[in-house]
Amino acid sequence: MNPQDVLPFPPTPTASVAGRTMQESVYQQRVAPSRLPDDAPNILIILMDDAGPGLPDTFGGAVATDTLSRVIDEGIGFNRFHTTAMCSPTRASLLTGRNHHRIGNGQIAELANDWDGYAGEIPKSSALAPEVLKDYGYATAAFGKWHNTPAIETGVTGPFHNWPTSIGFEYFYGFLAGEASQYEPNLVRNTTSVLPPRTPEDGYHLSEDLADDAIGWLRNHRALSPEKPFFMYWAPGAIHGPHHIMKEWADKYAGRFDGGWDEYRELVFEQAKEKGWIPGDSTLTDRDPRMPAWDDIPEDEREFQTRLMELAAGFAEHADVQAGRVVDEIEHLGYGDNTLIMYIWGDNGSSGEGQNGTISELLAQNGIPSTVPMHIQAMNEMGGVEVLGTPKSDNMYHAGWAWAGSTPYKGMKLLASHLGGTRNPMAVRWPARIAPDPAPRAQFVHCTDIVPTIYDLLGISPPRVVNGIPQDPIDGSSFAEAFTDADAEETHLTQYFEIMGSRAIYHDGWMASAFGPRAPWVPGVPEGIADWTPDHDSWELYHLAEDWTQANDVADSHPEKLAQMKELFTIEAAKNSVFPIGGALWIPIYHPELRISTPYRSWNFTGDLRRMPEVVAPQLGNRANTVTIDAVVPENASGVLYALGGAGGGLTCYLDDGYLWYEHNLFIVKRTKIRSRERLAAGRAEVIVETKYLDPQPGGALSIAISVDGEEIATGIVPVSAPGLFSANDCLDIGICLGGSVSLDYFDRAPFPFDGEIKTVDVKYTN
Structure with a gap:
């Protein structure tokens, strides 16, 4: 067998001959053979x-x-x-x-x-x-x-x-x-x-x-x-x-x-x-x-x-x-x-x-409807057009x-x-x-x-x-x-x-194309997509050898060529595991409940958890859950207890001058803030944040209830939640916000570490 057929290459054998003693042995340094041309770029x-x-x-x-x-x-x-x-x-x-x-x-x-x-x-x-x-x-x-x-x-x-x-x-x-x-x-x-x-x-x-x-x-x-x-x-x-x-x-x-x-x-x-x-x-x-x-x-x-x-x-x-x-x-x-x-x-x-x-691009990917005036208003509330491109936006x-x-x-x-x-x-x-x-x-x-x-x-x-x-x-x-x-x-x-169901086949200067079930620039889920089948798509045909830009659809004048190209697509699709056509839509359209996420239903974190990617973290914004924080709170405490997501969207619980705050940042265009009625007393405290769905539909309203040592200190309603992720790359942090500032209230103090001590944070899903 050609040695290139199997990788990695075997170890280079010794070039020396070992005798009973070193005097009877022949030593020669082994040199690995060169596997590449001398001028390999x-x-x-x-x-x-x-x-x-x-x-x-x-x-x-x-x-x-x-x-x-x-x-x-x-x-x-x-x-x-x-x-x-x-x-x-x-x-x-x-x-x-x-x-x-x-x-x-x-x-x-x-x-x-x-x-x-x-x-x-x-x-x-x-x-x-x-x-x-x-x-x-x-x-x-x-x-x-x-x-x-x-x-x-x-x-x-x-x-x-x-x-x-x-x-x-x-x-x-x-x-x-x-x-x-x-x-x-x-x-x-x-x-x-x-x-x-x-x-x-x-x-x-x-x-x-x-x-x-x-x-x-x-x-x-x-x-x-x-x-x-x-x-x-x-x-x-x-x-x-x-x-x-x-x-x-x-x-x-x-x-x-x-x-x-x-x-x-x-x-x-x-x-x-x-x-x-x-x-x-x-x-x-x-x-x-x-x-x-x-x-x-x-x-x-x-x-x-x-x-x-x-x-x-x-x-x-x-x-x-x-x-x-x-x-x-x-x-x-x-x-x-x-x-x-x-x-x-x-x-x-x-x-x-x-x-x-958009001022926050994952808003559209979560399928949450919005208007351009909403984005402009949010932009203006943060200082106008100059906020775009900065850490405060996800434009x-x-x-x-x-x-x-x-x-x-x-x-x-x-x-x-x-x-x-x-x-x-x-x-x-x-x-x-x-x-x-x-x-x-x-x-x-x-x-x-x-x-x-x-x-x-x-x-x-x-x-x-x-x-x-x-x-x-x-x-x-x-x-x-x-x-x-x-x-x-x-x-x-x-x-x-x-x-995602959009498809084409190129062969020897010709291309046949089927646009597919959705135009990516049109907001929301296309009407009727749940019943979409590739059999209903119309195909276009282009002779790219004469039509560089795919401008002239000749499907009507070349039906036999189109049929040939469609058959070729079927062959190539079968060879390459493309079936079922549109298989990528299985999760986002047909079964969003099967979206990949952590398999766990409860967690016990220490107070120094850092940079847990949102995709593997507890879904605090779209699952009914309870967060229990065991903390030592100083006088007039300040700092982040936990933050999930980033500046473009997320949720956070923090203390500021002794007051406890919860903020749900719905992709900048809607912020829900809930504050305790009184400052938290100094000392050991058990803080519980309970999230329940008022509307079980994806993106439904949330009820937030916050208690300290068994006494309810704040409640509120998040009118619209995020059915998907707040971010693609941001994280869950405890005791600090190391990513984008979820709340503008601590943007200038980021990463706004908690000035007390967090001993544990327990999270469990309640549905």
């Missing part, structure tokens, strides 16, 4: 988040992306690179070379279910590229967003077998969720929870921190193991919501978007053609009738909407600058010439999950900007049916091997092709067994020949797409 993959092709000025947009432009100017660009239309699926496919359903990533891990294609866990039969490269001699490191560990396993006790450092990366620094506050993220270094090194007041921003840490890792690598090539995966959370960025970055774009998304889209389309990024005969696709025009936006809401886009633009530019710092360090350390950089602008298209524009732009950010295509994130959801730009630079070429490569390339391309360049055969586990076949194909030959033959001829 370093590899840097940069992956931006929720970013469409219509944003970078590299391709005709308004956002300054000097690093992206630099990489493409010194290398080549691919204008037909494709993703899956959703973050976790793309990342899993990009790092394994397998289709996303085949490896259980038909959707994000938080919505995992028991269908094979949607199980939410990358199987060990599909080893990640860093696992293979590590065995061949690469140093491997990952930074930023990691959204491929089952959510229930992301607590500080693991289990760790699905964390980055257990599946190929020797070092990891970042966050395990789908998004994070850029100011107060819940961070992990390897398998240890860590706090950000600075506060927002000290100028902390996550994207900068990720660049700092990557630079530090590169310097250590250069000092300690310079003989090894490195594989670095740098994937910041930008520009996934919340769109957190410092004021000066957003102010660069003041007034740039005042004409609205329709005007912006037309401008970007023309500039993309002028730059040669898209063909000159391309057609600008129409706006979906369910998407409002800019002219539909009331005048008194336009400042809010344009500021949201200015913040997104500043956030995107800032992230690109941080990527540039990493590239600069690679150059500074002498690695530049032989480093292969793949800079992918977006793991899917721009995101419309902000829907009508995200109107879906109209996402549509414009995916110019010239119809789709956006979550639409696997249409380009814009699945077509993202990629720039590639490798000075030692790739001559700069301004003409974009037009071969069809998919995220599953990254791994086989790397293996091809290194002469690695995909292993058949890794760590004792037989391996699934690679689904992608190498596009390495296109690095040096602009006219290289296209190798990826067939590819299916499917996310």
